[in-house]
Amino acid sequence: MSTPTESSEETRLQRLQDILASGAVREATRLLRSLAPAEIANMLESLPAGEREIIWNLVDEEQDGQILLLVTDEVRAALIRHMDNAEVLAATANLDLDDLADLVQQLPSAITAEVMDALDDQRRKRLEAVLSYSEDTAGGLMNLDTVTVRPEVTLDVVLRYLRRLGDNVPSDTDKLFVVNRDDSYLGVLRLSQLVSRNPEDTVAEAMSLNMQPIRADLPTTEVARRFEAYDILSAPVVDDEGHLLGRITVDDVIDVIREEGEHQFMGRAGLSEEEDMFAPVLASTRRRALWLGINLATAFLASWVIGQFEETLSKVVALAVLMPIVASMGGIAGSQTLTLAIRGIALGQLSSKNVRALLLKELAVGSLNSLIWAVVVAVIAGAWFQSTAIAVLIAAAITINMVFAAVTGSVLPLLLERVGIDPALAGSVLLTTVTDVVGFFAFLGLASLFLV
Template identity: 45%
Template sequence: MEISEIATHEPLVDPILSELAEEDGQLSEATRAAILELPSEAIAALLESLPVNSRLQVWALVSDDERGDVLFEMHDDARRHLIGEMEEADLRTMAARLSPQELVELNELIPEKLYSRRLKLMSIKEQTAVNTAMRFDDDQVGRNIDSDFISISENLTAQQVMRLLRQWQIPSNTDLLCLVSEDGLYAGSVQLTDLFNAHPQQQINELKLEEDPAVGAEMHMSDLADHSYQNHYAMTPVVDDAGHLLGRITSQDILGWVQDEAESQLLQQAGLSEDEDLFAPVKRSAKRRAVWLGINLCTALLASWTIGLFEATLEQVVALAILMPIVASMGGIAGSQTLTLAIRGLALGHLSSSNANIIFRKEILVGLLNGIIWALVIGTMAGLWFAKPAIGFVIGAAILVNLIFAAVSGVIIPLILDKLKIDPALSGAVILTTVTDVVGFFAFLGLGSLFLV
């Protein structure tokens, strides 16, 4: 494949690094052309795939008109570094070309004077969109609205609307027209397909959707994702408490938020931030990860302390030390299965305090059934292995106890964390692992002390 045919960033990483590592340290014309042909999303991904020095050389190729789009698609750490390395004149030029959405997204990264200057140069409609978005939190719909949409009077006919549409440039991801009343309030939405099939003299307000898709600006983005999934429209109108039409949010924006949220939760489980740069300085990365390592150390010390309570037992029955990892592993796996289902249930709205008792009883029965089956299997294997039936009984009983307790914890822990407004995906796994380790070790070594010493 020729470099000029490349449409994604991955095939360009190796050629860029190879060419920059050569004596002249310059990119070939073919590589430069391939970079400039990439869409903004791919350029953003390419920049984040390169070490800092190489990243700056590629960034220098991006035009002033496209830099705002690229930064909009990047994670916070990487774009913060690029902005910090820009000359004041280049930064001023880029800021003057930012769209309303880009200005809202980058408002904390560019100097206040440049933010104010760009805002003053915008149209009244764009200024209103920016000021409105800045009133909301990052995870609220109002913060993510797009001001590029079509609104028309509800008093027009289908023919009049069609005549207007021929004069306007229809924004991408538009399948709805937003109607506005004489008082300037949102009055409903019309599908373009219904408009195209309507009689020319039919009033546009007669084509309104029966189930209005509009949402409030204060809605959380996760709730909007559910709403959008049920409606199947390419866009969703957004209104304020008074009924004024603020803008829209597209299905593409919603999908991007869902993907970012999934990535964020995955990284949070390891104590990392979604905005952390892969090529961030060593000191900064080490500092961020040290906190999570410290938390993990505390949980490990608790498990070790539990084992230490039975030091004398372990000295007399070495087989217990050999079999301990089995008890902890079985409990951890069983608990993580329940925890994953519970977190998904909370995220989708399927699990709440009203039906928690039903799920709780079901998971106890699942833990009991699996506990009995695997207690028999592992107990028999351990008894034969060490030629001592009592050891088989001890580990079998401990497996049964730990699997039941893991099932209970897998439901209770995310519910408690959710009540405390703590993301279960962030800390649920750490707490669950500690619980199953401590309970498993205590049950196993405690029973060993009673029946084997």
């Protein structure tokens, strides 16, 4: 799927930058007011630090809270640094509780206390309830703005009740939650049922029983999978005893899915999904340095392996010319298997139960491909250096390395997962270490045994 080069957002961004360049602040403000918070958030992330600050000051204060929620962690921290406490307080004033809970957890603690103090009693208690759940669980994702009804009343009574609530019915309500007297969850009444059935019917007759409530401690990735599997728009969240606590809406689930995807993609390069494209140079340098350092250690390990064969290398320089090919073929083949395995784990499709089947298949694929490419490389290398011995050696080394790569790529992610290391982050480095070490060792080791 490709993205269009000329998106409407790009044009707006261009216009805004042109306006800024010409100093027409009033015009920029007007343009900003025509945008949704998510669009402004996206635009802020596209801007280098200086321009970002200018735009941030022009944004309507009422939108500040929503925008802070939508930008990545890093950009949020940068924006908050430019606000005084009163501004932060104002920004949190008209947020939903689930959103407020998200934001509060990322504010400097001095401001958090002020925000909590400014809430009325009921709102503070409910916020504390949401905050008691980890951000990575259903409880941390839920909102408390549920509209509940009793099973014994008629739909007509429900309709009159909703008309009394009026604007207090959240605009994204697609269903009501049916509970009994002690707030135990019983089922859902979809608005589509409410409006299309006989108003004399009772809630009990019109409600659906097939919506499983979500336990507050369910991890958000599981919540997302369930929303995807059942095409859910909103779902009830309950405590251990089945009491209704709140609801999760699909817009929050979309954020989880987007972040899951970015985590896998960014993790492979040692970056966080919260990385700011225009982070300050020093902060970026520090964070990247860590990743480079880890990779340098593995590169030195590979060099050390090569160093063991200095004598062999000095006799046959062709080995030095060809050795990167052996390492590279293993690395590429292994990273294909690794990618498949990491996605399988993330989707809940790969586990200890079927990893053996994956391993066998990848071994077969790796072996076949290693034979094909070993022959190709052998022919080219043999012709290049006019040596059958080198041709045979490099073919053997490539075969060995690609078989190791298939095994490592299949098994490593689950092993890392089991010991609590994120395979999306560590998998790629470790795999490359294996394929480098095995590749160099096999190629140079065989050469020193049979060639020199």
